[in-house]
Amino acid sequence: MRISKAGLLVVLAFLAPVLVELRTVLAWVNIELSVLETAIIGGIIIAVILVWAFLPENGDEEGAERDVSNSEL
Amino acid sequence: MSNAYIDKFPAEAKVVKAAFYSSFLALALGGVFGVIQTLHRTDIYRFIDSADYYTVLTAHGVFMVITFTIFFLVGVFTWAVTTSLDRGVEDIRFTWSWVGLMTIGTVMAGVAILAGFVDSIDISASVLFTFYAPLQAHPLFYLGLVLFVVGTWVAGADWFRSWWAWKKENPDARIPLPTFMVLTTMIMWYIATMGVATSILVFLLPWSLGWIETVNPLLTRTLFWFFGHPVVYFWLMPAYLLWYTMLPKFAGGKLFSDPLARVGFVLFLLLSTPVGIHHQYLDPGIAEGFKFIAMTNTMFLLLPSFLTAFTVVASIEHGARQRGGTGYFSWLKSLPWRDPVFAGMALAGLLFAAAGFSGMVNAGMNINYLVHNSLWVVGHFHLTVGTAVALTFMAVSYWFIPQVTGKELWNRSVALIQVVLWFIGMTFMTNSMHRAGLIGMPRRTAEPQYTGFEFETAVGSVGELNAQIALGGVLLTLSLVLFFANIIGTAFGSRSDNLPDNGYAEALSGSDDAPRVLDNLKLWTAIAVVLVIIAYSLPLMSIVDRGGLFGPDITAFPANLESVRFLAFAVEHLGTAALESAGTLAWNTLPEVIR
Ligand code: HEM
Ligand SMILES: [Cu+2]
Numbered sequence: 126m127r128i129s130k131a132g133l134l135v136v137l138a139f140l141a142p143v144l145v146e147l148r149t150v151l152a153w154v155n156i157e158l159s160v161l162e163t164a165i166i167g168g169i170i171i172a173v174i175l176v177w178a179f180l181p182e183n184g185d186e187e188g189a190e191r192d193v194s195n196s197e198l
Numbered sequence: 199m200s201n202a203y204i205d206k207f208p209a210e211a212k213v214v215k216a217a218f219y220s221s222f223l224a225l226a227l228g229g230v231f232g233v234i235q236t237l238h239r240t241d242i243y244r245f246i247d248s249a250d251y252y253t254v255l256t257a258h259g260v261f262m263v264i265t266f267t268i269f270f271l272v273g274v275f276t277w278a279v280t281t282s283l284d285r286g287v288e289d290i291r292f293t294w295s296w297v298g299l300m301t302i303g304t305v306m307a308g309v310a311i312l313a314g315f316v317d318s319i320d321i322s323a324s325v326l327f328t329f330y331a332p333l334q335a336h337p338l339f340y341l342g343l344v345l346f347v348v349g350t351w352v353a354g355a356d357w358f359r360s361w362w363a364w365k366k367e368n369p370d371a372r373i374p375l376p377t378f379m380v381l382t383t384m385i386m387w388y389i390a391t392m393g394v395a396t397s398i399l400v401f402l403l404p405w406s407l408g409w410i411e412t413v414n415p416l417l418t419r420t421l422f423w424f425f426g427h428p429v430v431y432f433w434l435m436p437a438y439l440l441w442y443t444m445l446p447k448f449a450g451g452k453l454f455s456d457p458l459a460r461v462g463f464v465l466f467l468l469l470s471t472p473v474g475i476h477h478q479y480l481d482p483g484i485a486e487g488f489k490f491i492a493m494t495n496t497m498f499l500l501l502p503s504f505l506t507a508f509t510v511v512a513s514i515e516h517g518a519r520q521r522g523g524t525g526y527f528s529w530l531k532s533l534p535w536r537d538p539v540f541a542g543m544a545l546a547g548l549l550f551a552a553a554g555f556s557g558m559v560n561a562g563m564n565i566n567y568l569v570h571n572s573l574w575v576v577g578h579f580h581l582t583v584g585t586a587v588a589l590t591f592m593a594v595s596y597w598f599i600p601q602v603t604g605k606e607l608w609n610r611s612v613a614l615i616q617v618v619l620w621f622i623g624m625t626f627m628t629n630s631m632h633r634a635g636l637i638g639m640p641r642r643t644a645e646p647q648y649t650g651f652e653f654e655t656a657v658g659s660v661g662e663l664n665a666q667i668a669l670g671g672v673l674l675t676l677s678l679v680l681f682f683a684n685i686i687g688t689a690f691g692s693r694s695d696n697l698p699d700n701g702y703a704e705a706l707s708g709s710d711d712a713p714r715v716l717d718n719l720k721l722w723t724a725i726a727v728v729l730v731i732i733a734y735s736l737p738l739m740s741i742v743d744r745g746g747l748f749g750p751d752i753t754a755f756p757a758n759l760e761s762v763r764f765l766a767f768a769v770e771h772l773g774t775a776a777l778e779s780a781g782t783l784a785w786n787t788l789p790e791v792i793r
Contacts, residue, residue: 128531129531129535129536130536131535131536131541131614132531132535134535134614134615134618135535135541135545135618138545138618138621138622139548141621141622141625141626142552142625142629145625145626145629145666146629148657148658149633149656149657152656152657157657160658160662
């Protein structure tokens with residue numbers, strides 16, 4: 126994993142305001158999404174993040190970071 | 199043997215625990231009413247009568263923002279003073295006396311509100327948590343509020359007492375930061391509650407007892423908001439205290455700057471009260487000029503707000519780098535997201551930033567007209583008090599409850615999910631509330647839809663907005679259920695020796711770097727009082743001048759109900775008497791005429 130499980134949870138949570146506001150922002154440029162379309166886009170983004178998160182790591186450098194973020198204070 | 203709060207201060211731990219549990223009870227009640235009204239006003243699920251909506255709304259508002267928040271913060275303050283002065287309270291019976299006063303007050307006010315649901319009891323207090331005239335509650339409600347507020351005054355006296363005793367033994371030492379924060383907040387609270395005390399004791403209570411017939415509604419509104427803005431800082435300051443003195447510790451670092459923290463609190467003390475009129479931009483009877491002064495003062499509040507944002511984020515970043523974080527943004531990954539206390543407080547801070555933006559809209563006199571009394575405002579304060587404060591309190595409970603009970607937290611993963619769920623639920627609920635407000639949907643109504651009128655949405659439909667509000671409300675309720683499961687699970691656990699030490703964050707730049715004058719509480723109090731006098735004396739005088747101290751002069755024009763009824767009676771009787779005599783006269787004279 127490239128990010129701690131808790132970190133992943135927080136990233137996914139942060140997606141909620143982004144998605145919810147995205148619909149309004151896009152309306153300004155005359156792209157009107159329905160709820161379903163927004164949900165589908167959300168699903169795709171979540172899937173991409175999940176794939177990225179579970180991709181095996183390439184460098185050792187990040188491994189060190191992950192260890193820190195996993196530790197409990 | 200651990201070094202938890204309960205080990206060092208067992209007697210005080212009981213007080214703090216009692217305060218926390220009282221606040222959680224209020225949170226539970228408030229949550230139940232919250233979801234009822236959410237589902238009702240969005241017309242998704244209704245089982246109460248719309249006529250009872252205001253009783254529900256009053257219960258939700260009062261239990262959440264008076265009982266839950268204030269009971270929690272007196273617990274935090276007691277912990278902060280005892281921990282940072284490293285001494286117990288001076289007299290534990292004195293301490294219990296204010297807990298008692300606050301509890302009795304809450305029960306009285308709560309009974310008065312809830313009695314509104316029972317038709318056979320002639321008591322009600324469906325006056326909303328803003329309780330100004332013309333809405334009138336049963337005297338029990340006002341008396342309860344008085345006892346509750348007096349309880350907080352005595353609590354403040356308790357903390358000042360501790361500080362004075364400590365100062366005698368440490369004449370030259372700086373006030374420890376947490377105590378400094380408690381004392382400045384309490385000075386602000388003493389000034390602020392003068393407004394609400396006057397409003398209740400001089401006007402509302404005598405009025406509800408029937409001792410006086412009328413009040414000046416604008417005066418009671420203005421006195422309420424004199425208190426109503428600083429009360430939001432009374433909720434926020436404890437959250438700030440926790441962000442400044444605890445969050446850096448949970449992040450693994452130190453507070454960035456003790457002097458900046460002190461400056462922030464001094465500024466809040468000065469600026470919290472002379473701004474209340476910004477809640478009355480739409481009140482007729484207050485001149486625009488006074489509103490403009492209130493707006494200017496409000497904008498100055500941005501300064502300590504930004505100071506806080508900067509200092510807190512800098513401290514967190516310091517913590518992340520201590521934990522090995524690097525880079526411009528990748529240090530964020532090194533933060534202890536697994537820790538529900540940290541994650542909850544950080545997410546609360548994040549949504550608070552969003553609240554700052556909608557708050558700027560509220561604060562501007564001209565655009566306030568766009569959102570005033572709309573659902574936008576409800577969206578705004580569920581981000582501030584409903585998240586920045588409430589989520590911080592819930593998250594930090596996961597640290598505090600073990601400290602004051604001596605028991606380990608029941609389940610950390612459930613706790614993490616709980617805080618994340620609150621964040622998501624509030625995102626959904628407040629986003630749609632803001633948007634509904636922008637299209638003019640009113641707050642404080644069971645029936646936001648009107649016949650023959652369609653709201654025009656910018657994006658989506660009204661039905662979608664309502665569904666999103668309800669979705670958020672349900673997620674929040676779920677989050678509350680998880681919270682209480684954890685608290686109850688912890689309460690029934692067994693004593694543990696494996697608890698983190700009690701304590702708070704050290705500062706990178708400590709109190710030695712803070713100018714001495716910052717600790718001169720008398721000076722700041724004096725300036726705060728002067729600012730309040732400048733901001734309020736002229737508006738109050740003109741309100742009394744125009745509307746009378748107890749309402750308009752009733753001799754010139756029969757304005758009150760009693761005299762109207764009397765007048766009607768008089769008109770009726772004199773009228774019928776006149777008609778009668780006219781009839782008799784006609785009856786007697788008619789035969790004469792005919793003859
Ligand atoms: C389960 C979570 C919650 C839900 C579902 C919820 C829902 C609502 C709704 C829908 C309203 C607006 C009703 C209307 O104007 O017609 C409202 C009002 C309010 N809420 Fe909440 N809320 C929740 C949590 C909180 C929290 C945690 C706080 C504060 C600590 C809070 C404080 C308030 C206040 C002060 C009002 C205004 C009452 C009034 O207008 O007199 N709420 N809530
Ligand atoms: Cu305000």
